[in-house]
Amino acid sequence: MTTDRDDTDQPLRLRIPEPARGQHAPDRVRYISAAGEMQKPALDEKVERVALMRKQLVRVLDDEGRAVGDWAPDISVDEKRRGLRNMMLVRSYDARLLRAHRQGKTSFYMQSLGEEAIACGQQQALLPGDMHFPTYRQQGLLISADYPLVTMMNQVLSNEHDPLHGRQLPVMYSSKAHGFFTISGNLATQYIQAVGWAMASALRGGTEIAAAWIGEGATAESDFHAALVFASTYQAPVILNIVNNHWAISTPEDFARGASATFADRGYGFSIPAIRVDGNDYLAVYAASQWAAERARKNLGPTLIEWITLRVGAHSTSDDPSVYRPPEETEQFPLGDPIQRLRQHLEFLDEWDEERHVALQAEVDTQVNEAFAEADSHGSVKTGDVGSARTMFDDVFAELPRHLREQRDRVEELS
Amino acid sequence: MTTDRDDTDQPLRLRIPEPARGQHAPDRVRYISAAGEMQKPALDEKVERVALMRKQLVRVLDDEGRAVGDWAPDISVDEKRRGLRNMMLVRSYDARLLRAHRQGKTSFYMQSLGEEAIACGQQQALLPGDMHFPTYRQQGLLISADYPLVTMMNQVLSNEHDPLHGRQLPVMYSSKAHGFFTISGNLATQYIQAVGWAMASALRGGTEIAAAWIGEGATAESDFHAALVFASTYQAPVILNIVNNHWAISTPEDFARGASATFADRGYGFSIPAIRVDGNDYLAVYAASQWAAERARKNLGPTLIEWITLRVGAHSTSDDPSVYRPPEETEQFPLGDPIQRLRQHLEFLDEWDEERHVALQAEVDTQVNEAFAEADSHGSVKTGDVGSARTMFDDVFAELPRHLREQRDRVEELS
Amino acid sequence: MTAMTMIEAIRDAHMVAMESDDRVVVFGEDVGYFGGVFRCTQGLQERFGDHRCFDSPISEAGIVGAAVGMAAYGLRPCVEIQFADYVYPAYDQIVSEAARVRHRSAGDFSAPIVVRMPTGGGIFGGQTHSQSPEALFTHVSGLKTVVVSNPHDAKGLLIAAIEDDDPVVFLEPKRVYNGPFDGHHDRPIVPWSKHPLGDVPDGHYSIEIGKARVHREGSDLTVLAYGTLVHVAQAAAEEQGIDAEVIDLRTLVPLDVDAIVESVEKTGRCLVVHEATLTSGFGAELCAVVQERCLFHLEAPIRRVCGWDTPYPHAHEWSYFPGPDRVGRAMRELLST
């Protein structure tokens, strides 16, 4: 050991990232490429070459609503209209349930306002049999897979028709049949599970792939690392989605990202091809998801996608962002609104117009309202229409063991 | 969701890395640069530019024993001789304690054969007051800091003079005064602690830096991720050492590294400057450590260093590598032996010769043997000279609470 | 004295501790700029600057691991886990590291950290915002475990925990943050301002870790409780007209065995209550201790009224929660044995 400290040693000082409010420009999207600017690499392009795109942003829709460049996906107008409809349905669904919360009909709700394109677009690019491991902000996956709205609402209301028997917090859906793994309240745990599921498919010589979902804030959790290690080592057929909506409750993305330029960078630490994609551009979402899915299906391994978007609303109904959030953020967000952008594109193609849009809006609102009326007719946790407390003891194990039988008997005695 | 699966879908298949034995060439070092080939970046060089070196290897000593290139450190011949002596002491120490294990004098031992340069060289580059968070293979840190050999041996023998009162498995040393954090048996936990310690120094405006140590296999553990996240976010003054000795018990490095080219890559996922260094080249170790320490002291943040070396011996005395390891690996290892290489350099400088070497070997062996004789005279766990069982209850808490006092009384009744 | 909610009392404890010792640093998810999702650290960053109170990445392992390292440096980190349900990623750092550092280094290093976390249910939080994992810490040697039930104790015990030289797991039942909830979820909320334990001394004071408190004196039976259940037990006793002695344990490790034995020897009957699942809950340890020390004073088996051995449900929260009816019924049964 050298024995002396230099007298001129400067005192160290920690870097604490700034809070977002007041310190950052409310437009905090780094590295925006123009629509069509980025090339689309071959499915088996060398990871080093894909890495050159780490500070770019895959974008397809330009300001006029044109779909431009390599990444413009080859999908029919009907499919695009379907995407528009799905997104509008998600938004209408969210609005209705947020209102239900305000009306005191549910204990909790989480919307995905502004982020609808990501889940809807990726679902459209995958196949039945594939499995998503979602967070609480991917209701678009279920809605785009035609999971009945009323069933979702029953879950949110925790009423007697809730397929989860009121066990889970609202929005913690589960539907194997719709490729939607049961949501955990614990952040990041699902990421490595998705990799495990994909590994299983590959171990068995299956053809199904998995999609893992995480928020940018939760990438700091350790299970994110486990997922990247396993995905990289075993080259699992999985899409690793990071939804960067710039916020983790009150914490700006900087705390999780640290000194990195982007979250896509995380992939390169593991030689996992990683791209940044405009998450408010439905066509870019579809194209990037499709590319990643194709890589997985061709046994070319995992792909990481950082989706750039904005959490437009509060974190949840328990949150009040006015304390920590720059008020003008939504207007200044440079990637716009995903529904408007896809609408503009369809209008540009002359496949859509104001009239049809208004009609569709009315149609989805009616669909949502009818579904809600039905769900609401079954009551909710707030009205006490929650089914039997007996059900609490089911499914702890496949078969009810004696101690739970005794406890269940006791509940019945009491009520 | 697209509704059909393509009939031509190929069944997926998992990539399972090959076991080392018989499948890989026994020489598995990737990307070897020539001595002196790599440039030394400025302390505050852009991380992207440092990243260009991720598939290179910092080397100073060439095949003739010359110190060449940018990285050749400016240290005196005396310091070099001191390094040689420290490494020889470590090797002699290891050999003696391995023998002690064979003689049935200790329950367990772990040597660092072939890896001596890394701990010895880094210790020489740091200052008193800095803190290492080591694994079980950095005995070189303590020996280079002049921690008494006999105290170390008492710990290994778990005898009455063991400063840790026989509580810990042999080799799990602790010495705050020598900048050596108490070793944990749980892999990777110390990595984030080192970052926390460094953060504390910076929070307090201190000047001390921390050094975190981990084996390449343990980088798969989640705490490694936590450390990188915190180091990157807060720009903590810490050196993040990864000792890549190619083995994690029976598992080749490939399982932890996955598809990445190098472990240094992990740093780039966090924009942490990361370099690969020839860990068997004492001068390269010193120079790289010094560079990283300087960066930390100048508040330029963390540096990750992947040290390339080889675990020449078994994992521990509980391990028999003949089952899983290519027999010719050590001979074919391209980076040679760290002691021989520094010796050759000193001889090249005409500052060393066979005679002096033999004398030094005798001197260190004597020092080790004398220390061992002294330690051995205090007995060991095997002879039952382990001090009082009372001590087991101390230090569970700062003060002995009542339930432990009662339990201690009970032990005394029994004996 | 100032009337405070438990949140305000916890905030005040931080203020006092940070004021008197500049080695105290506070961090965790959303605790810095925002002041925590329950606002327990509100105002600290503004007052002490972002080198004393700051936000962290979402990594419980990182938070506790970094705190252990900081403590080794000489600081006194007091960190927040956003919900006790999310402490598991940090479990290894707590049990294998914080709890072990002093012992394994023979006092060379130590880990005087406080790990605070809101615990328990009653807020319709579902299975991941309602758990009470205290038993999982009490089994680990080297940890102290505190569960608070009111503003007065919360402040005094948090100051004591921060000043303690050992790691302390500090559990704050979120259902009593704003008032002394007695389990009657269908009645109006009672605020702390209406309760004597909402009167909090100003400035510095501390309550000894390891000392229970007799919350209600009585002679018919002893209830061993902590956290929210202290208030539930009191309500049950009053509603049943049973002269129960309610002990608020406050600290689970070290446990105030004397207070327990004294009460049970007096009453001859013992009821153990907690919100955590029954099997291997801390109530089991209490049963073991009581029967070991007081068997020949017991006129009836010790009963446990606890959460069922299921995950904490959302809609059936009140069927899960050991409320005053269940507790009261057990009291009656206990007296009739």
Place this chain on the structure above:
Amino acid sequence: MTAMTMIEAIRDAHMVAMESDDRVVVFGEDVGYFGGVFRCTQGLQERFGDHRCFDSPISEAGIVGAAVGMAAYGLRPCVEIQFADYVYPAYDQIVSEAARVRHRSAGDFSAPIVVRMPTGGGIFGGQTHSQSPEALFTHVSGLKTVVVSNPHDAKGLLIAAIEDDDPVVFLEPKRVYNGPFDGHHDRPIVPWSKHPLGDVPDGHYSIEIGKARVHREGSDLTVLAYGTLVHVAQAAAEEQGIDAEVIDLRTLVPLDVDAIVESVEKTGRCLVVHEATLTSGFGAELCAVVQERCLFHLEAPIRRVCGWDTPYPHAHEWSYFPGPDRVGRAMRELLST
């Protein structure tokens, strides 16, 4: 029947389970090519290929997390944690995920995984190769916890665990891998080949999870034990000339309450033994259950002989370990109360 060590019996159980169900996959640190540091999976990769048995990165969280995902796909992963002391990084995946998936999805998904791990001390492993964390799993609803004590049971229970539709934590006391260790560390090692429970049936058989086994019949007192302590209790009884009934619980959750109650009602005295630290150990739950169900049959307080509330020490291993002297002495004291 073949005479086997417990290691061989575990290996055999894997072989049988993998042979009969190709959804069974086995992975973990060093378990593939090398066959595990205790060699419990030796030969599996060679026989079934590297898509059925393979090495993993050193990430317990990753191992269990991936297993949960694989189970959701439809596989039956049986994974190894190298030492029980290293399970904590996986604790979140076990308690928040594996244990919860079925309940929270109302049976839509499930997690039929087995998490095997060598447990316990007696091999001079120091604090990180000696722990017995079973209590930490028994508190978690949705998990089954098995601790084996001999080759015969190990094979039958491991096959049952792999075939079970729920997650099973499977603890293998490493000190009885090679012989029925009775705590006399200073005597020559007795191999399983000399013990009737070392005789292992060939081929497929399973032992019901949730059923205890009377290891030794007796009438003076009941010893509730599992794992290594079964043999220690037997030795203590024989050395003391006490007619103790030794129950090998085998499964902690679900617990065979009938077997316990039947024995304690017969003997009127109960001793609980385990290697894990005393406070909040599974012994506490046993005390609680026994006094709840048998109080009026008890002639003396239930006693616990357990590890002390300290980390497991290296040099003082035999002062920590609840050996036949401590167990025997407690038996005598119990009889004289």
